[in-house]
Amino acid sequence: MTSTGTGAAPALSNKRGDAEPEATRSRLTRYMALLRVSGMLPALVGVIVIGTYVSPAFLTAGNFETVLKLTSVVGLVAIGQTLVILSGAGGIDLSVGAVIAVAGVTGAIFSGYGMPGFILGCLAAGAYFGFINGLGVTRGLLQPFIVTLATMTIARGVAFYLSQGSPLIVNLPGLDALGSGSVWLLPTPALVFIVVAVVTHVYLRYTVGGRELYAIGGTEEAAYLSGVPVARRRMLVYVVSGLLAGCAAILLTSFTASADANAASGYELSAIAAVVVGGTALSGGQGGIIGTMIGVLIIALTGNILNLANVDPFMQLIVNGLIVLVAVSLEARGKSAGSREGRRRLMGLATMYAVLALGGLTVALYLAPTP
Numbered sequence: 562m563t564s565t566g567t568g569a570a571p572a573l574s575n576k577r578g579d580a581e582p583e584a585t586r587s588r589l590t591r592y593m594a595l596l597r598v599s600g601m602l603p604a605l606v607g608v609i610v611i612g613t614y615v616s617p618a619f620l621t622a623g624n625f626e627t628v629l630k631l632t633s634v635v636g637l638v639a640i641g642q643t644l645v646i647l648s649g650a651g652g653i654d655l656s657v658g659a660v661i662a663v664a665g666v667t668g669a670i671f672s673g674y675g676m677p678g679f680i681l682g683c684l685a686a687g688a689y690f691g692f693i694n695g696l697g698v699t700r701g702l703l704q705p706f707i708v709t710l711a712t713m714t715i716a717r718g719v720a721f722y723l724s725q726g727s728p729l730i731v732n733l734p735g736l737d738a739l740g741s742g743s744v745w746l747l748p749t750p751a752l753v754f755i756v757v758a759v760v761t762h763v764y765l766r767y768t769v770g771g772r773e774l775y776a777i778g779g780t781e782e783a784a785y786l787s788g789v790p791v792a793r794r795r796m797l798v799y800v801v802s803g804l805l806a807g808c809a810a811i812l813l814t815s816f817t818a819s820a821d822a823n824a825a826s827g828y829e830l831s832a833i834a835a836v837v838v839g840g841t842a843l844s845g846g847q848g849g850i851i852g853t854m855i856g857v858l859i860i861a862l863t864g865n866i867l868n869l870a871n872v873d874p875f876m877q878l879i880v881n882g883l884i885v886l887v888a889v890s891l892e893a894r895g896k897s898a899g900s901r902e903g904r905r906r907l908m909g910l911a912t913m914y915a916v917l918a919l920g921g922l923t924v925a926l927y928l929a930p931t932p
Contacts, residue, residue, distance in 0.1 A: 601838065601839060601840060601852060601855040601856065601859065605855055605858055605862075608862045608866070611866060612862060612866045615866050615870050616866070616869035616870065619866065627865075628862060628865050629747075629748050629750070630740070630748050630750050630751065632751065632754065632857055632858065632861040633750035633809075634661075634750070634825075635809075635831045635832055635835065635857060636754040636857045637805045637809040637812070638658075638802070638805055638828060639832040639835040639853050639856070639857050640757060640758055640761050640805055640850060640853060641657065641798075641802030641806065642802065642829075642835075643839075643848065643849070643850060643853045644761070644765075644774070644801055644802060645705070645798050645799060646778075646836055646842075646845060646848070647765075647775065647841065647845055647846065648777055648798050649844065649846055650698075650705070651705050651706060652698075652795070653705050653833070653843075654694060654802045655709040655829050656690060656709040656712040656806075656829070657805075657806045657829045658825040658827060658829040658830075659713045659714070659716035659829075660687055660712075660713075660716050660807070660810075661806050661807075661809050661810045661828060662717060662820075662824045662826075663716040663720040663822075664683040664684075664686040664806060664810035665683060665720075665814045665820035665821070666719075666720045666724045666820045666821075666822060667682045667686035667723065668680065668683035668686070668807075668810060668811065669682075669724075669729035669730075669731045669814070669819075669820035670682065670723065670729070672731050672733055675733065676733050679733060679814075680811060683807040683811045684804060684811075685807070686810075687804050687805070687810065688803050688804050688807065689803070690716055690806075691800040691801065691802050691806070692796075693712055694708055694712055694799040694803065695797075695799035697711075698796075699792040699796045713829070717822065721822040723822075724822045728819040728820065728821040729820045729821075731814055731819060731820055737815065737818065740812065740815030741815075750815075753812065757805070757808070758853075758854055761850050762851060765849060766849070770794065770797075773789045773790075773794055775847075776846075777789060777794055777795065777845075777846075778845030778847070779845070780846075810825075830885075831860060831881070834856070834860050834881060834884060834888075835857040836848070836853050837885055837888045837889055838855075838856035838860060838885070838888045839851075839852030839854070839856025840852040841853060843889070859884075860881065860884070863880065863881075867880060
């Protein structure tokens with residue numbers, strides 16, 4: 562009996578010893594995620610403070626209503642982009658801007674069947690291109706960058722072909738109310754964005770599918786060996802990304818009562834910028850919707866401030882690119898801080914920014930167009 566007791570004790574100790582490091586790692590992961598999100602809040606507050614000094618029109622209700630409306634469109638595709646990037650394996654969706662355009666045109670063609678026809682046309686087109694992306698990545702085993710780059714071109718071409726290059730008028734009862742209406746002083750498009758964000762956040766944090774998505778993005782092989790349906794989960798996020806692009810097309814069309822093949826050009830870059838600024842790791846497995854929402858607001862408010870300050874639109878593109886570059890640099894620097902690789906990376910980043918600054922100085926002094 563003594564022998565049995567002595568033998569059982571080490572086993573109990575091992576279980577406890579295994580559980581404690583696992584619990585510690587879990588708490589550390591949660592704390593790091595919280596720090597990434599909370600680290601964006603001071604940046605958001607700083608942007609708001611700068612905006613109040615740049616223009617007295619910044620803190621007006623009308624200005625914020627406009628920002629929230631535009632934010633809702635980019636925000637929806639940023640949510641889809643977050644899911645795709647979280648899934649790992651270089652996940653990215655470059656096609657969302659073009660899918661918004663083709664979804665809007667498709668919805669306009671089916672608007673003869675009323676609002677249900679318009680909505681179903683937009684969502685069906687979005688889901689179709691998302692399904693194509695998912696097939697290419699999960700079944701064709703192609704790189705997401707290449708697949709979505711190709712579908713971006715195809716979707717934009719289809720949008721131009723169907724519309725013959727001319728905007729299609731969408732005159733439906735209730736469509737204008739969707740774009741200009743409000744619920745409890747909150748613009749309806751912003752409410753749609755918030756509802757979708759909350760539902761997606763709950764899915765990621767509190768469901769088996771959400772936890773499996775993080776596992777796939779973190780260590781795909783381990784997730785597969787644990788019985789996680791990797792291909793099915795990854796297919797789902799691309800279809801959802803397409804669906805959200807279709808939903809964004811509905812909102813964008815409601816603003817102008819027309820569908821244009823040129824619509825949403827560059828929205829994919831704004832969405833990726835918001836996701837990166839919000840703290841989602843491009844390698845997958847780390848990040849979340851709350852950070853993406855903060856990133857969307859930072860990008861949108863920064864663009865709004867530049868508009869209020871009458872900054873050249875081409876210069877705004879440069880600023881947005883710099884924001885993304887700095888965010889990615891901070892993420893990469895944080896992963897290897899203190900190590901030899903980190904020091905080498907820091908020197909490389911310093912050299913890159915020095916060359917970038919030299920190029921900017923050269924443009925400003927010698928190549929800039931004269932007024």
